[in-house]
Amino acid sequence: MSDRETPYVLKVSSQKASLWKKEKPLVSHLDVELTERCNNNCLHCCIALPADDLVAKKRELSTGTVRDILTEAVSLGCLSVRFTGGEPLLREDFEELYLHARKTGLKVILFTNATLVTPAFAALLSRIPPLEEIEISVYGMHKNSYEAVTRTPGSFEASWRGIHLLLERKVPFVVKSALLPQNREDVEEFEAWAATVPWMDDFPSYSVFLDLHCRRNEMKNQTIRNLRPAPEEGVEFLARRKEKYLKEVGTFCSKFIGPPGDSLFACGAGLGGACVDAYGVVQPCMDLRHSQTLYDLRKGSLKEAVTHFFPEVRKIKARNRDYLSRCARCFLKGLCEQCPARSWAEHGTLDTPVDYYCEIAHTEARVLGLLQKDEKAWEVMDWKERIRDLSQIDHGQMQRRASWT
Amino acid sequence: MDVEARLDAVYAPSEDIVARSIEGELIIVPLVAGIGDFEDELYSLNETGKAVWDRLDGKKSLKEVLAELSAEFDAPAGEIEKDLIGLVEELLRRRILVAVG
Numbered sequence: 001m002s003d004r005e006t007p008y009v010l011k012v013s014s015q016k017a018s019l020w021k022k023e024k025p026l027v028s029h030l031d032v033e034l035t036e037r038c039n040n041n042c043l044h045c046c047i048a049l050p051a052d053d054l055v056a057k058k059r060e061l062s063t064g065t066v067r068d069i070l071t072e073a074v075s076l077g078c079l080s081v082r083f084t085g086g087e088p089l090l091r092e093d094f095e096e097l098y099l100h101a102r103k104t105g106l107k108v109i110l111f112t113n114a115t116l117v118t119p120a121f122a123a124l125l126s127r128i129p130p131l132e133e134i135e136i137s138v139y140g141m142h143k144n145s146y147e148a149v150t151r152t153p154g155s156f157e158a159s160w161r162g163i164h165l166l167l168e169r170k171v172p173f174v175v176k177s178a179l180l181p182q183n184r185e186d187v188e189e190f191e192a193w194a195a196t197v198p199w200m201d202d203f204p205s206y207s208v209f210l211d212l213h214c215r216r217n218e219m220k221n222q223t224i225r226n227l228r229p230a231p232e233e234g235v236e237f238l239a240r241r242k243e244k245y246l247k248e249v250g251t252f253c254s255k256f257i258g259p260p261g262d263s264l265f266a267c268g269a270g271l272g273g274a275c276v277d278a279y280g281v282v283q284p285c286m287d288l289r290h291s292q293t294l295y296d297l298r299k300g301s302l303k304e305a306v307t308h309f310f311p312e313v314r315k316i317k318a319r320n321r322d323y324l325s326r327c328a329r330c331f332l333k334g335l336c337e338q339c340p341a342r343s344w345a346e347h348g349t350l351d352t353p354v355d356y357y358c359e360i361a362h363t364e365a366r367v368l369g370l371l372q373k374d375e376k377a378w379e380v381m382d383w384k385e386r387i388r389d390l391s392q393i394d395h396g397q398m399q400r401r402a403s404w405t
Numbered sequence: 406m407d408v409e410a411r412l413d414a415v416y417a418p419s420e421d422i423v424a425r426s427i428e429g430e431l432i433i434v435p436l437v438a439g440i441g442d443f444e445d446e447l448y449s450l451n452e453t454g455k456a457v458w459d460r461l462d463g464k465k466s467l468k469e470v471l472a473e474l475s476a477e478f479d480a481p482a483g484e485i486e487k488d489l490i491g492l493v494e495e496l497l498r499r500r501i502l503v504a505v506g
Contacts, residue, residue, distance in 0.1 A: 022429050077428055079427070103423065105432070128436060128437055131434070
């Protein structure tokens with residue numbers, strides 16, 4: 001259980017899978033989407049509503065209800081909550097919710113664009129730390145590129161002001177970005193700066209293959225589709241540090257590869273965690289908003305959702321014929337981002353193959369040397385031989401095997 | 406900060422932490438900065454530590470706690486005292502525990 005033991009007190013990290021000696025708690029992590037509103041208007045965003053959308057604001061959970069949800073999660077053993085949005089700092093009661101979470105013994109993960117970080121809020125985070133690094137989305141290193149993405153005048157200065165306040169107060173944070181044509185030229189500069197952030201122990205992560213809008217807004221989806229890189233282009237970006245990429249993806253694939261059959265939920269959605277949207281709907285995954293997978297918290301409890309509703313959701317089987325003939329038989333399942341949430345966003349169903357992600361997975365498989373040109377993974381019979389020893393792979397040999405063709 | 410534990414003193418959990426019991430584990434979550442060596446650090450106590458922690462209620466003196474432990478574990482107080490003092494001093498040093506009064 002411990003990574004560093006002293007004679008009497010054990011220091012533990014809640015990141016460790018071995019934290020629990022006996023049973024895991026019913027809910028070990030909770031995501032709370034405090035609002036769908038955002039003060040930015042990012043081109044690629046899969047959720048944001050305008051900050052001044054009063055109808056959305058009125059529908060949002062009250063302070064008391066969010067506090068009650070957090071309290072119930074704590075009673076179920078929850079150790080960490082992620083406050084996300086939209087921009088969670090738009091909530092006027094954010095500080096109260098944050099303090100409630102911390103005082104009930106939760107670690108807090110905050111997803112933010114940092115534009116609304118004030119000196120007082122940075123001081124609060126310094127005094128009562130979230131115990132998890134804040135995750136800040138940075139959309140560019142220059143006003144032109146940044147605001148070409150956010151489409152919000154003044155957002156560049158506001159974000160960097162917030163970031164510097166956190167740096168001054170030594171509040172731990174990490175930065176991440178989305179790869180877009182508007183900020184593509186900033187990548188090297190961004191990574192060089194990110195390396196100076198004291199809490200960054202790796203390169204920043206990027207959203208490369210952009211998710212469609214979680215409420216299936218078709219106008220928004222047309223914009224997002226136009227921003228998406230071609231599979232080869234996106235994979236080339238991901239694999240630009242080839243040895244690191246091959247090692248990470250190879251290790252991951254060796255654990256999570258093989259045909260899933262007709263089981264739709266090969267991921268951990270609804271296992272030991274839950275997501276609450278801005279209006280009180282509980283979901284097994286924050287991106288999955290198909291009606292079959294939603295539980296109305298106003299008519300029940302978090303405990304009921306995780307003990308009875310989620311297990312039923314996870315039993316849902318694929319019925320789509322195309323899915324059964326392709327995805328169900330495809331050994332790239334662990335490599336492919338096809339999942340019920342993506343099927344929902346793209347097609348409004350739980351089990352329709354998403355060709356974009358299929359092409360990406362096939363491109364990555366070719367880079368890993370698992371597929372030849374024009375091969376379809378679901379037609380490969382000797383996949384076990386191909387993935388053998390993927391985790392102990394000789395990366396030099398793998399680089400020689402790897403092919404872009 | 407005085408981190409020397411005294412048998413005649415009374416100790417209680419600090420208000421700078423939140424102590425939680427989750428699935429049989431005692432998890433101590435820092436509330437304010439500076440409790441842990443690292444920002445994401447939590448603490449736990451083993452079974453013996455938990456038996457001590459449960460008695461550090463801001464009412465009993467450490468001497469009374471020692472007597473209770475001696476009876477519960479059927480061991481001479483002299484054998485338990487060193488571990489009890491060691492644990493309390495470590496908790497005091499980490500600001501997880503405070504002296505009362």
